[in-house]
Amino acid sequence: MSRPAVKPARRADAQHNAEKILEAAVTCLSRNPDASVSDIAHAAGVGRVTLYGHFPSRADLIEAALTRLLGQGDEVLERLDLAGDPREALRVLIESSWLLIAQASAVLEAAQAVLAPGRLHELHAKPEQRVGDLIGRGQAEGVFRRDLPASWLAGVMHHVIKGAATDVADGRLDRTDAPRFISETVLGACRPVDEERGPAGH
Template identity: 55%
Template sequence: MASSTQTQKRPDPQAKSAGKRADAQRNIAAILDAAVSTLGRTPEASVSEIAKAAGVGRVTLYGHFPNRTDLVDAAFAHAIEEGERALGQVDLDGDPRAALSRLIASSWHLVDRFRSLLLAAQSVLPASRIRELHAEPAARVERLVERGRHQGVFRTDLPTSWLVGVMHSVMHSAADEINAGRVDTDDAAAFITATVLASFTPPGEPVPR
């Protein structure tokens, strides 16, 4: 006679753990996207505002990011990673000066998009951390500058690191000028390109237009 008691299937602990990890990853992605978007509009946005935008509770957010500084750091790193994927598509072949102009145009688009997020980062992160997060974008410019120096179209009397720093400083200054209402966003890329090419051109050589 068959038993009327059915064998119950035991829950799989590994499947349950995998589900929790998947939920956690979705929450993290939602929090980072919300942080980038919210801080990109309002640099002083609170953790509560970011949690609300992400559709999670404060407890969930703090479970992944213990404090606002950690959250801002992660959001800024997330934005730079996103930017790196875009900058990796920029054609840097050919004349280094033309390549630099293309790189500035694409880089400025990202700086402009994330300039309020940069303000949030600068308010809580040390300058050394911001430089660290910019290391890969800086390396891309450095490689291009080295090629231009080798071809004689960029100056060699100043260190490459200094020239790269000049470019990033001009971009961040442009963001500050826009935030202050002294420069229009549509004019910034041309201003940056003109300033950087003038700075990179060897002394005595005509500045390309």
């Protein structure tokens, strides 16, 4: 009579292992984009055979880790109200999701070595468009500088976030300070430019 419960229990165990492996992949790849399958399996507390049972190759694992992170970021951003002042909306976006963006950037670096460019673009298109659209709206409303492309300013944001994440990991920046430092730096970079006096307000 107990046999019908075996398969659901095994499925639950398998799902738990897959989640542990993905969490370990994100952690390991965020620290080192060249992290090996053995490193990730060890961090997850599973054997290589178990890992390969869920993810047939390192590329499959990296793609799954990146997809997971981007999905988590999308869930966070979907709950945010980004319809008001673009400056405040960008601040809210950064402070709510900077850590997920930093992790995704690190995993993306690993993914660039194993995934086709078209697949990378497909995975990253939605978050890139969200940030680009917000900055573009700010430019249209005159609160963000227009002399640089929105795509460039979005790239600046991602570089600042990645640098902050590295500083936090190396102990040069307190994690609680990172959101404010990032948002102030990025908003300063986006501030409209007065051709004669430089950045507005100076």
